[in-house]
Amino acid sequence: MNALIIFGLLAILMLTGMPISISLGLTVLTFLFTMTQVPLESVALKLFTGIEKFEIMAIPFFIVAGNFLTHGGVARRMINFATSMVGHWYGGLGLAGVMACALFAAVSGSSPATVVAIGSILLPAMIRAGFPDRFGAGVITTSGALGILIPPSIVMVMYSVATNTSVGALFMAGVVPGLLLAMTLGGVTWYRARKFDYPRQPKASWAERWRTFRASVWGLLLIIVVMGGIYTGIFTPTEAAAMSAVYAFFVAVFVYRDMGLKDVPKVLLNSANMSAMLLYIITNAMLFSFIMANENIPQTLADWMLSQGFGPIVFLLAVNVLLLLAGNFMEPSSIVLIFAPILFPVATKLGIDPVHFGILMVVNMEVGMCHPPVGLNLYVASGITKMGITELTVAVWPWLVSMLAFLLLVTYWPAMSIWLPKTLGVM
Numbered sequence: 001m002n003a004l005i006i007f008g009l010l011a012i013l014m015l016t017g018m019p020i021s022i023s024l025g026l027t028v029l030t031f032l033f034t035m036t037q038v039p040l041e042s043v044a045l046k047l048f049t050g051i052e053k054f055e056i057m058a059i060p061f062f063i064v065a066g067n068f069l070t071h072g073g074v075a076r077r078m079i080n081f082a083t084s085m086v087g088h089w090y091g092g093l094g095l096a097g098v099m100a101c102a103l104f105a106a107v108s109g110s111s112p113a114t115v116v117a118i119g120s121i122l123l124p125a126m127i128r129a130g131f132p133d134r135f136g137a138g139v140i141t142t143s144g145a146l147g148i149l150i151p152p153s154i155v156m157v158m159y160s161v162a163t164n165t166s167v168g169a170l171f172m173a174g175v176v177p178g179l180l181l182a183m184t185l186g187g188v189t190w191y192r193a194r195k196f197d198y199p200r201q202p203k204a205s206w207a208e209r210w211r212t213f214r215a216s217v218w219g220l221l222l223i224i225v226v227m228g229g230i231y232t233g234i235f236t237p238t239e240a241a242a243m244s245a246v247y248a249f250f251v252a253v254f255v256y257r258d259m260g261l262k263d264v265p266k267v268l269l270n271s272a273n274m275s276a277m278l279l280y281i282i283t284n285a286m287l288f289s290f291i292m293a294n295e296n297i298p299q300t301l302a303d304w305m306l307s308q309g310f311g312p313i314v315f316l317l318a319v320n321v322l323l324l325l326a327g328n329f330m331e332p333s334s335i336v337l338i339f340a341p342i343l344f345p346v347a348t349k350l351g352i353d354p355v356h357f358g359i360l361m362v363v364n365m366e367v368g369m370c371h372p373p374v375g376l377n378l379y380v381a382s383g384i385t386k387m388g389i390t391e392l393t394v395a396v397w398p399w400l401v402s403m404l405a406f407l408l409l410v411t412y413w414p415a416m417s418i419w420l421p422k423t424l425g426v427m
Contacts, residue, residue: 091193115144285337327368
């Protein structure tokens with residue numbers, strides 16, 4: 001009964017258009033003051049202990065790194081390199097967009113940042129080359145979602161905070177699914193380009209490919225700095241985030257020189273605004289999960305599902321449906337922080353690997369970012385393309401269907417997620 005009251009109140013507040021962070025906070029406060037005897041001192045203690053985790057520090061650092069890279073010319077050089085490699089294939093610029101999004105995802109950790117950085121440069125070029133605007137919008141909107149699956153990923157850090165799962169293991173677990181999803185999206189792009197005979201670019205010479213690689217190598221090295229440093233044990237994921245922020249600043253200001261020192265305060269201010277918003281959501285979500293645990297809601301749900309004889313197959317299918325529905329109304333950070341503490345205990349009781357479950361949730365978030373009405377990537381792409389949400393929804397459907405098929409594969413083939421971290425010994 002308490003669970004229905006809590007979620008009912010949260011739903012009502014969200015339907016009024018209130019921001020999710022404030023809705024969470026008001027739900028918690030209302031429940032605390034009217035329906036429970038929990039001492040406020042313990043709530044205050046939970047408020048501070050819940051956000052003093054070392055892993056949370058990675059979030060603002062990755063945001064700073066992503067902002068420096070977005071404004072620092074890294075995206076343009078990655079696009080040039082990707083175009084030189086695959087531009088001569090069917091739908092060459094579209095394939096270059098998928099490849100550039102995958103590369104930029106591996107240094108930014110954010111899907112909206114990937115859509116903005118790659119889309120604002122590539123979409124006008126695709127239209128000039130003769131591609132339909134819907135084709136380009138579909139490619140960039142869906143490929144931009146790779147930003148939260150290919151490590152480093154801010155959403156993975158949030159899942160780690162909510163469930164105490166290893167960030168390093170999650171980062172390594174995202175590599176294989178991320179590459180396979182990029183290949184899937186690239187396959188859809190190539191097939192549609194070949195079917196409708198879209199333009200192809202002249203084949204680049206090896207000298208041109210080497211030139212574009214050398215121009216983009218400083219950005220690509222960040223992948224090695226982050227992932228190599230974590231794997232070799234040189235630094236933790238949080239320390240890797242700090243390293244990436246310093247490295248991105250150095251590359252943007254002193255190597256590529258696309259930014260001046262006078263632009264740095266603006267980038268830092270934008271990063272602080274975004275970090276403050278996410279940390280406020282995390283704070284309220286921690287209180288929400290505290291109330292859930294105090295009322296034994298996750299444990300009750302787990303016991304009920306086990307008593308009904310539900311196994312991992314049915315549970316994972318139900319999780320996918322629930323998260324896809326939540327993606328209609330909420331953005332990824334909120335979904336992970338609200339649902340992970342509730343669903344995670346059930347998953348562990350059913351013997352589902354925590355890392356596999358984390359990747360499953362992240363792929364669900366990817367799909368949610370690409371479908372209406374709250375798909376964040378749709379709104380970002382709409383701002384770039386000046387297309388309406390309805391038109392963008394029609395544009396992305398071929399890629400969205402392939403993402404749903406990929407979600408099923410990730411759900412019921414856990415080896416895809418956990419093979420690499422087990423092989424590397426990080427889980």
